[in-house]
Each structure stands twice: as C-alpha cells, then as structure tokens.
Amino acid sequence: MSRLPPPLPWPGGARAAASFTFDLDAESGLLWEQPDVAARASVITHQSYGPLVGLPRLLDMLERHRVRSTFFVPGWTAERYPGAVRDVVAAGHEIGHHGYLHEQPSALTAAEEATALDRGLEALEAVAGVRPVGYRAPMWDASWRTARLLAERGFLYDSSLMDADTPYELAVPVGGGDDDGRPPTSSSSIVEIPIHWALDDWERYAYLPGLVGSGLIEAPAVARAVWEAELDGLRAAGGCWVLTCHPFLSGRPGRALELERLLERVIGMDDVWLAPLEEIARHVRVLGLPPRTLTPPQV
Amino acid sequence: MSRLPPPLPWPGGARAAASFTFDLDAESGLLWEQPDVAARASVITHQSYGPLVGLPRLLDMLERHRVRSTFFVPGWTAERYPGAVRDVVAAGHEIGHHGYLHEQPSALTAAEEATALDRGLEALEAVAGVRPVGYRAPMWDASWRTARLLAERGFLYDSSLMDADTPYELAVPVGGGDDDGRPPTSSSSIVEIPIHWALDDWERYAYLPGLVGSGLIEAPAVARAVWEAELDGLRAAGGCWVLTCHPFLSGRPGRALELERLLERVIGMDDVWLAPLEEIARHVRVLGLPPRTLTPPQV
C-alpha cells in the first residue's frame, strides 16, 4: 500500500508512457539572451546546425522506426527556417509552441508574455499552417500566469512544470497569482505533462564558451545512462517519461546513434506506451481527473 | 598501532555505524537566498516535488525495509506542507531541526540565528507536535555560536561539522568565539555527528540554471559509487557514515531505485549498525566521551 497515488491508466494496458520530444530552438534562445551573438559566425553556425543537419537526421531516425514525436518550435525559428518546420509537419509530427524568440516567461511582464504567445501562434500559422495545442515554456521557466494565458488561447496542454511523475489537470488560476489586473475568467484547466532537468540533452552537451554550458560535454553513452535510469524508474512507477532533445545537440552524428539505440530500447518495451505529447494529453483529458491547484509560496 | 584513535564501540559489536538522512527543504533554501524565485512556477514545482512526490516514495522505501531514518525539516516547510511532515512522524521517523527558512547560520547575527532556531522549534511543535533533539545547519554552514544556542535549547546533538569520521562530544564554547555579548553559560557539550560534502546528493543532482548546481546531473549509479566508496572506507575505519539526501532530488524515480539498492546493501552488512541520528547520538552520549573544544582560527 503506497503513499503515492495509483498510476494513471495508460492505453492498451501499458504500464507507463514515454515521449521523445525536441525543442527546435536554433539561434532563438541565444539571441533573446544576448543579441550581440548575431555577429559571431561560429556561434550562429553552432546553432543553425539544428535545423540544417540535426533535424533531417532525427526526422530520418523517427521515420525509420515509425515513431511520431513532438517538436516545440519558437515562432522566430519557424520564420527563419520555414522549410525545416514544414518538413516536421510533412513527416506527421506534432508542432508545439515554444515562444516567439524563446523568451523566458518568468522574466516578462504579463503583456510581454501574452505578446510572445500571440506572435508565436501567428508565425506557426503563417509558416506551417498549424495551430499548436501544446506549449513548453522557453528555458523551462513558466510563470504563474502561463497556464491562464494558455487556457485563454485554447491550448490543451502545457509541458513546463516539474512537480509530478505523471500528467495531471492543472487548474487555471483565477483571481490569484497573477499581476496584470485583468478580471478573472471562468475557472478551467489544462493538462500538465511534467518534465525534468535530468531528462534534457542541454546539460549533457550544450557548450559555447562564455555563453552556455558548464564546460561539460558528455559521451553519448553517459547521457543515455542518465536518461535510461530515469526511464527505468518511471517505468516501475507507472509514470510518464518525457525526454527533451535539441537538434543542434542530439542531431550530431554520434549522439544521434546513441539516441537511436535508446529509442529502439523503448520501442522494444511492450509495457510502455510511446506517443507524442498531444496524444498523451488527449488521453489524460479523457480521464476527467480533478484539477490540481498550485499555490505560489509566500515568504 | 595506528596514529588514529580506536573506533568507538558500536551497539551489538558492530564495526561501524550508518544513517540515511533526508533534508526536506522544499522551496525554503531557494527562497531564503533569492526570494524572487517565488514568481517562477517551474522553479517552485521543481522544489515542491520533494514533499509532494519524493517524500512519499522514500517513506514507502524505508517502510519496505523497516528502516527508521532522520528527516531535517525547516519550520517554513512544515507550515507549507503540514501533511508531509505529519506523514514522516506517523511513519516513525525522527524529525530534526533545519532552521526556519533554511537560513545560513554563518550569515546571520547572533540574534537572527537564535530567532531562526526558535521559529523553527515553534513551527515543528505547532505542525507536528514534535520537539526535535537534533539539528543540522542549513547549507551545512554552522557558526561558532551554533553549538551554544543548541545547548541552551536542550538539543542533544548537532550534525553540521566535518572534522571527524565519527561522532564526538563537542564542548559548548563559553567566553570565546561568540559575538553577542551575553555572559557565558555554564560549560556543557552536545553530541556532534559529522557529515561531509561527498555524502550529499546535492552535488550529484541539483541543477536549476542560474540558481543552483554546476550543470552536472549525474547518473544515479555514479552518485552511488561515490557514496559507496566512502561507505567502504568508513566501514573499514570503524566510523559513522551519514548520507544526506533531498526528497526533491533523490526522490525522483530512477534515483530512488538506486538509493534503494544502496540501502539494501547496507542492510545486508551485518557488521554495520544502521540507525537514525537520534539513536546514534544517544549511544554516543552514554559513552561519556570527554568533550572536544574547537578553536576558531586566528589570522
């Protein structure tokens, strides 16, 4: 008899869920934080490798294994690399929202956060003709108003929080935790699909001297070991394992080889349901879970 | 014939002692250092995972193996998560003091340090009806007056210093090393149960960009290897191995699996006495060791 709630029921009697997701940032996040990197050709090409080389390699990999995935794409990136985003759509994958220029939501005013959402939606619509149902906060740093802004725009799910092993219905805050003075809308919820820093390729691979990274650039087998340990744990717990990779990082040849080995292992687990986040969110929505209310801390 | 003192006698003829301890910080330490993180939903949920998910998982694990442990809980955390703290008590574990908002003692004035102690005591009493006998300095950063403040409040032991492999009686400083101008109380001692940075899950796992961590997020097997090397060493030396884990870190599914393997190994060592810190401190107190006086350095 565990102190933890029972696992969610997964489709087909699966014991756990898993999703390989990709954040197609390209240069966006760097440029938002430090616009002057635009002048640095080596730095920019380090990032553009993502849409130019990493993405086609990863799309090939997913196609070889007939796996549908989720790609979170900043609007600016869609505008700079329209062909890349259309290739993702043509291959049948889900496009998620990832800000306009990869703006960190918690560093924005309410108006700025709303604008970033709206510009991102417009860009994805204009470039690829898609209206995403899912969102992931750039820099994985949602504000307390993010959920309400998403609900107001009809999003089905968010994937930016870290307080669970499994998706849940997140109550949209009304009349609290917000700072823009607008009257509360009627209460609602969005599906939250949690992520975690240990399930990201950024901490494993990202390195640009003086810009990003700690200096650590791991062997792909080491990265895989970290991700796989958590996969084993979440599988045992009946949770939802969400891996986040960046095409400019995990699309490098040696890393993609190792990622494919991991993908093959997950495909071979007949008790794990492998799906894009949209399908996971729709499954959760149907369960009709009671929404959870998160309360910002007071000091 | 060694230059080191002979090992302490341990109960049942054990060769060494061991304790798995947990610091249930949740958001407290982050908020004390950087109150503005309260506005960041992703960051806060990264921390609240501890009491919400990590703690019940770890309590289940300890129960499966019938192991009693020690949980150090800041008062603020007890107030925000009263059910979590009551669950710890109900499961039969020891509650230790860990400041009010996880305040770093060496950064406080004497009055502030005393207040943090008193507020922490009040919160634990109010929430869980417990009066802790043990203390661990938040950020593992005790001041020279900490021992006296603890002795004045009737604490049996402290677990914050690093100059021994084994517990000892720490003389409470009188008339020196203090800065609050109060007259010295009569001399006394508390039991000190040493810790060490290599026996902490923080350096292995903690990562929040720009807030904590070096960027390193280790595979659980690597973390275990570091802890186990020191376990082997302290076992050979007849010392006392004290591991510190944080539910928001080691309560993640993959890490908890590895921690359980380590726990099983320690349980299987019939020459190691596994106990909560309070029991270790009471054992040491009965030995009647002569107190050690620590002298702050002069430059």
Next chain:
Amino acid sequence: MSRLPPPLPWPGGARAAASFTFDLDAESGLLWEQPDVAARASVITHQSYGPLVGLPRLLDMLERHRVRSTFFVPGWTAERYPGAVRDVVAAGHEIGHHGYLHEQPSALTAAEEATALDRGLEALEAVAGVRPVGYRAPMWDASWRTARLLAERGFLYDSSLMDADTPYELAVPVGGGDDDGRPPTSSSSIVEIPIHWALDDWERYAYLPGLVGSGLIEAPAVARAVWEAELDGLRAAGGCWVLTCHPFLSGRPGRALELERLLERVIGMDDVWLAPLEEIARHVRVLGLPPRTLTPPQV
C-alpha cells in the same frame, strides 16, 4: 531515402574522412585575453609545455605512424618558438594560420581582424618560410567578414564553422554582413571544413584556476570515448571528422598514449581517409560544389 544530402565522394572510395589537427597556441591565447598572466611563471610554463615537450612527442607519434597532420600556429607563437615551428615544417606537416596573438575575430574591428591576419602571415613567412592556405579562427569564433578577408588573401580554406558534418564551398559575402564600408569584391568562395566543440581536447583537459576550464580534467580514456563516439557517427554518415588537440594538453604523456591508440584505430579503418586539412580542402575544391551562402540572423 534520407532527408540529408548524399555524402561527398571521398578519395579511393573511402566512406568518410578524418583529420587529427593541432592548435599550437602556447601562451598566445591566454596573453591576448589577460596580458598580466605574463608575470605568472607557473601559468606560463603550463602553456610553454606545448612547444617544448608536447609538440616533439606528438611529432614523434605522427612520424611513427607516417601520418601527415595540420598545425595551426599563431604568428606570435612562431616568433617565440621558431625552432618548434620549423620542426613541424621539417616533419612534412601543414602549417595553418591561427591569428597573430590568438585574437578572437568576433571581438575585433574589421581593421583589427585584417591586421591580425596580415601579421600572422608575415610571422609564418619570416619564421618558417611558409604561406598557409588554411585558417582556423582563434577561439573558434569567426566573424561574418572572416571568409571575405581570407578570400582576399588567397586562402583556400577555413576551418571554424559548425553547421555541417562535411566540408562545403562557403560563398564569400559581398555587399552584406560586413561592417567596414569597403565596396564588395567580386564573388568567390572558400572551402569550409567544419569543426565542433565535442571534438576538441580543450573541454576535456584545460584547467588553470581562475583562468580557464571548468575544473574538469578528464581521464584520457573518457576524452577518447567522446571523440570516438563522434567518429563512429561521422563514419556512418559519410562525414568528415576533425579532431583538434593542443600540444600543451594532449602532449602530456598519458594523454598522448591514449591519443595514439585512437590514431591507430583510425589508421586501421580501411574505409576512412586520413589526411591533413589542406588535402581535404583540395579534394573538395575539385568537386566543384555550388557555394552555400550563410545569412546572419536578424532579430
């Protein structure tokens, strides 16, 4: 049917290309960034180990295996260690341009960047009687004008960008992406041979407290595992693997042993063409590839 372009045809029907390259910085980069390190004898000797000990060891290693390599040498280093540079030439290796004092191009004005190129050319000519055909940007940080400055000076290739797995013809920008007001020259191209931070020994080994490095100093076998994973990936992809080592780092005895094991493995791959960068660039030039135009991002 891949979304990636077909691999380049390599000489002798090889599947992929590989090159071991060396940046003979010695003290230059440190002095450019922090001139006051000139007063620190331990720091300076840490760097001078490169030309004094690491270089002869690596030249011996290359000779044992009859491998020709490419050494990128800052002009200042050539002037301080003329014998070392002449030894490289005498052993039959290629000398590439690497700035004068290892100046970071993106931090320079157009005039300063041109001066660094010209002073570097003069120094290599004066010391070793060579006119290099290849260039690698110091700190791997080319500006958008670097390619034009190289083309104007008759360089055949650059090896500083990161947006491909394989060499390409890089269109020299005319009338855009430049800031010096000079009229555009006629259009042309240089061969670009991409590099990547994961294929550098700097992140593995470089450490001078407070000056360089993250604190990480890896075991040579770990460094090799990272480089070899990418070798396996690029071999499978038909790309071009370019490893960059520094004699003051990889010339240390234990690291050189491991590097030699890796070199032996590559030599033993009969489907990999091992060559200095100049030969690779000449091979690519003959293929007559259409030049790619890179566009700096606009925010």
Next chain:
Amino acid sequence: MSRLPPPLPWPGGARAAASFTFDLDAESGLLWEQPDVAARASVITHQSYGPLVGLPRLLDMLERHRVRSTFFVPGWTAERYPGAVRDVVAAGHEIGHHGYLHEQPSALTAAEEATALDRGLEALEAVAGVRPVGYRAPMWDASWRTARLLAERGFLYDSSLMDADTPYELAVPVGGGDDDGRPPTSSSSIVEIPIHWALDDWERYAYLPGLVGSGLIEAPAVARAVWEAELDGLRAAGGCWVLTCHPFLSGRPGRALELERLLERVIGMDDVWLAPLEEIARHVRVLGLPPRTLTPPQV
C-alpha cells in the same frame, strides 16, 4: 630517434621516478583568500580534518608500506597544528616549504614574497626544528622571482613549474624578470621538479559551496584513473610522476583506500624509483645538468 631528449638516468637503473607528495594546507589557503571564513565553523572543520584525521591516516598508510614522502607545510599551519607537523617529522618524512599563510606568490610584491618565505622558514624551524630544502608555491603559482628568492635562501629545489616531464636545473634569473630593484646576485640554479594540475587531488575532490571547487566531487576510482593514466605515460617516457594530495581531501576514508591501492601498484613496479622529492632533487643535482633559462613572454 626521438625529438625528445633522452630520459634522465634514475637510481638502480629505474626507468622512471615517482613521488607521492602532500600539501598540508589545513585552513591556511582559504583564510589567505577570504579571511572571513574564520567565522564559519563548518568550513573550518572541513579543512581541519586534514591535520586532525587525514594526516594520521596517511602517515599510517605510508608507514605500512615503508614509503618516505614529502609534506609541504605552510608556516601558519605548523603554528596551529604543531603536533601534526612533529608527527610528520618523527615518521621520517621530508618537510617542504609552502608559504606562511599559503600566499599566492604571483599576487605578492617582491617584499611580500620574501617575507612569506622568511616567516615560513621561521615557523618550521620554531615548531619542528627543520630547515626545508624544497619549496612548492602555494596555489602552484610561482612568480618569476621565486627561484632567485629560493636560491638566496639556500633551497635545493622548487616544485611549482609545469614545462617538463622530468626535473631540471633551473637557472636563477639575474638582471631580468624581476621587479624589486635589487642588484642581481651571481648566477646559480635550483633543481625544478615539475608538477601538473592533472596530478592533484584538488580538482577531483575539493568542494565548498561558493568558496572552492566546480561542484565536481569524483569517485576515488575516477581520480585514480586520471592519475594512473599519467603514471603510465610518464613511466613509458622515463619521466618523473609527482602526485599531490591534501590530507583534508585524500585523507577521507574511501579516498585513502583508493590511494593506498595506487601506492601499492607503484611499489610493485620494479622499474619505478619511488622517493621523496628531496632525494629526487639530490639525485638530479649530482647529474650536473646545464641550467635552463626561462624567459617570461613579451607581448
């Protein structure tokens, strides 16, 4: 026929030399850099573990294997822990000079550097009755005048530079590279026994949040792998392997176990001469090598 000079002849026909050395810093270096850490009890006990526990453990280890070693001791440390230093002497080990309060030589004026040397000599004489013949620069950061200051005080050797695999005679600079205005003394030399950051336990183990370390605390087996790779390399090259450990780090139980395994392996190498640095320096002095002159770089 190598480009490297032939190895030095080592006693008994050995192929290479090796020395396990220890820097008994205790609190000194931290206090020199940040005097206010004196108020932090946990930090101070982290350092005092060295003389109190790590040192006796390591002395026991060396005695078990009948190995003589070299301990570099700051004068301040000798004054705070006189018993510890006398134990080192009584066990037959060499005491080397390591500054007074572990002052970084390159950050001092010439007068301050001379004073630190003289105060260190006085303290070691007063506490332990020894006059060291060897010196290691605190923070491994010698100035260009260090060698002259040592020669003027009759030191036989220095162990602070990094530009060789093997000891050499270092010409004492006269009339250059100095800044104190004193007239040059007659030319002379001291023996230099090189060290390297990869052969230090600091980068492996040292961690005090906000004070020292990158966050990395390695498993002892990983540390050993790095040191052993360089041992294998220097053995093959006929060089001199000098490992530096700190009792507060490598004296911890699990690390000492691994260090002992490494020591046993070196003892078992019948082609490696294991000796304290003084013996190595005396052997080198007898060889009558021509002194090398080091030239500070000009920019």
